[in-house]
Amino acid sequence: xxxxxxxxxxxxxxxxxxxxxxxxxxxxxxxxxxxxxxxxxxxxxxxxxxxxxxxxxxxxxxxxxxxxxxxxxxxxxxxxxxxxxxxxxxxxxxxxxxxxxxxxxxxxxxxxxxxxxxxxxxxxxxxxxxxxxxxxxxxxxxxxxxxxxxxxxxxxxxxxxxxxxxxxxxxxxxxxxxxxxxxxxxxxxxxxxxxxxxxxxxxxxxxxxxxxxxxxxxxxxxxxxxxxxxxxxxxxxxxxxxxxxxxxxxxxxxxxxxxxxxxxxxxxxxxxxxxxxxxx
Amino acid sequence: xxxxxxxxxxxxxxxxxxxxxxxxxxxxxxxxxxxxxxxxxxxxxxxxxxxxxxxxxxxxxxxxxxxxxxxxxxxxxxxxxxxxxxxxxxxxxxxxxxxxxxxxxxxxxxxxxxxxxxxxxxxxxxxxxxxxxxxxxxxxxxxxxxxxxxxxxxxxxxxxxxxxxxxxxxxxxxxxxxxxxxxxxxxxxxxxx
Numbered sequence: 001x002x003x004x005x006x007x008x009x010x011x012x013x014x015x016x017x018x019x020x021x022x023x024x025x026x027x028x029x030x031x032x033x034x035x036x037x038x039x040x041x042x043x044x045x046x047x048x049x050x051x052x053x054x055x056x057x058x059x060x061x062x063x064x065x066x067x068x069x070x071x072x073x074x075x076x077x078x079x080x081x082x083x084x085x086x087x088x089x090x091x092x093x094x095x096x097x098x099x100x101x102x103x104x105x106x107x108x109x110x111x112x113x114x115x116x117x118x119x120x121x122x123x124x125x126x127x128x129x130x131x132x133x134x135x136x137x138x139x140x141x142x143x144x145x146x147x148x149x150x151x152x153x154x155x156x157x158x159x160x161x162x163x164x165x166x167x168x169x170x171x172x173x174x175x176x177x178x179x180x181x182x183x184x185x186x187x188x189x190x191x192x193x194x195x196x197x198x199x200x201x202x203x204x205x206x207x208x209x210x211x212x213x214x215x216x217x218x219x220x221x222x223x224x225x226x227x228x229x230x231x232x233x234x235x236x237x238x239x240x241x242x243x244x245x246x247x248x249x250x251x252x253x254x255x256x257x258x259x260x261x262x263x264x265x266x267x268x269x270x271x272x273x274x275x276x277x278x279x280x
Numbered sequence: 281x282x283x284x285x286x287x288x289x290x291x292x293x294x295x296x297x298x299x300x301x302x303x304x305x306x307x308x309x310x311x312x313x314x315x316x317x318x319x320x321x322x323x324x325x326x327x328x329x330x331x332x333x334x335x336x337x338x339x340x341x342x343x344x345x346x347x348x349x350x351x352x353x354x355x356x357x358x359x360x361x362x363x364x365x366x367x368x369x370x371x372x373x374x375x376x377x378x379x380x381x382x383x384x385x386x387x388x389x390x391x392x393x394x395x396x397x398x399x400x401x402x403x404x405x406x407x408x409x410x411x412x413x414x415x416x417x418x419x420x421x422x423x424x425x426x427x428x429x430x431x432x433x434x435x436x437x438x439x440x441x442x443x444x445x446x447x448x449x450x451x452x453x454x455x456x457x458x459x460x461x462x463x464x465x466x467x468x469x470x471x472x473x
Contacts (some may be wrong), residue, residue, distance in 0.1 A: 026398065034416070040468060041464065041467075041468055042282065043302060043450065044468075046282070046304075047412050049410060050412045050418060050448065051414060051415060052413070053415075053418055054414065054415040054417050054418040054419075055415065057418060057421075058363070058416075058417045061417070063356075063362075063363055063417050063420075064353050064362075064363050064416065064417075065414065065416065065417060066365055066413075066414045066416045067350065067351060067352050067353040067362065067364055067365050067416040067436075068362045068365075068367070069353060077382065086305045088402075104351060105354045105355070105356045106353060106354075107351065107352070107354065107362070107388070107436055108435070109355040109436075111352075117385070119435055125439060139399065147368075148367070148391075148413065150367050150388070151368070151449040153331070180391055180392050180461060180465075181341075181368050181370060181390075181391035181392065183390065183413040183414055192401055204455070209293050219443075230471065233469070233471045234465070234469060234471065235296065235464075235465045235467070235468035235469030236465055237464060237465070238414060239391075239410060239413060240391065240392065240460065240461055240464075240465070240467075241450065241452070241460055241464045242460070242461075242463070242464020242465045242467050242468045243468050244468055268415070270414060271414055272414045
């Protein structure tokens with residue numbers, strides 16, 4: 001067994017909270033720059049320029065690029081030979097979030113109770129997804145998820161007969177209706193298959209894939225490409241003000257499902273497609 | 281920005297009637313911040329004042345004023361305000377017509393407004409500006425002074441009085457009922473509906 005202390009976990013999460021909020025990863029930078037070159041609308045071009053300028057300033061001054069520093073989503077891949085010592089694992093992650101949001105001057109955007117709505121004051125608790133994998137490493141990814149795009153996400157249990165066309169139509173109609181308010185240009189995370197709660201996780205996990213990556217199966221890689229083209233043909237444009245850049249990428253993740261089911265989930269991500277990963 | 285129009289608050293009907301959708305604006309002067317919870321309190325007060333037949337007690341005047349939908353991040357020591365980009369305006373749609381009727385002249389946020397708000401803007405001669413969602417650091421540099429004027433207990437949702445200089449905006453709805461979202465998207469749409 002390889003031992004990792006809960007303190008190391010807390011420190012890692014703390015630093016990931018700050019870095020993810022202040023610094024875009026290279027794949028997102030590259031995608032935004034490319035789209036600025038290609039954008040057809042003058043207003044759209046100005047919007048993209050303003051976004052890039054903002055994100056540069058954020059990185060230089062280590063300030064959060066968006067005031068909505070999100071609900072903190074933490075993805076963990078824990079090697080089955082890892083043992084956490086010195087404290088509770090979930091508490092260690094939660095403490096990392098609390099420290100990171102305090103030290104990084106990040107906005108505290110979490111309420112304790114969904115209906116009584118009192119702020120927890122430190123952005124805890126995060127939502128933690130854990131997958132057990134082989135090996136002795138611990139991989140932690142932090143994705144601060146803003147509400148603007150999260151609120152424009154959905155799950156639909158399709159009928160298997162609806163097939164490829166049904167999936168594409170639902171995604172396209174959804175982005176047309178809801179994309180404007182999700183702060184485009186978007187990353188569109190699509191989950192297909194599995195079960196009700198699992199398909200939502202697939203859609204969110206799809207957002208962790210670097211922009212430019214393709215689904216390993218050519219069938220789905222092609223569907224990603226076709227959907228991206230069709231979404232950009234919708235004309236929503238940067239911030240929904242019209243233009244040729246509505247999405248930076250479409251990522252599809254799938255899982256086997258029941259003979260009678262075709263679950264579909266769409267998790268939209270704004271242009272501040274933030275995530276940071278560390279491997280301990 | 282392409283040929284921006286410089287505007288100063290308070291806003292008057294005569295000035296804003298000249299604005300057209302898609303026009304770039306640099307706004308200077310005072311804007312008040314308010315989002316979900318603050319709107320609820322403002323509108324609750326207007327309604328109870330009406331019921332009780334008294335003058336409403338509002339934390340700031342509405343006549344000729346501008347509301348910016350924002351919940352800033354905390355300011356680091358030495359900074360005027362933390363990053364402060366717009367939040368989604370549609371959540372404020374149910375409250376907006378009531379405020380426009382009381383003389384509010386403009387709102388600033390991101391995303392589309394409802395048909396009801398667009399109608400109310402036409403009727404009350406008001407406009408809606410969009411600021412770029414996510415451009416929070418850039419916008420915070422245009423804020424020269426910030427003070428809380430009400431609802432301290434709401435934290436990032438409190439009402440602030442901001443002194444802004446050349447705040448970059450785009451006119452999304454003018455006083456004539458036009459909508460940049462509809463027109464812009466129609467212009468760049470490449471598929472059959």
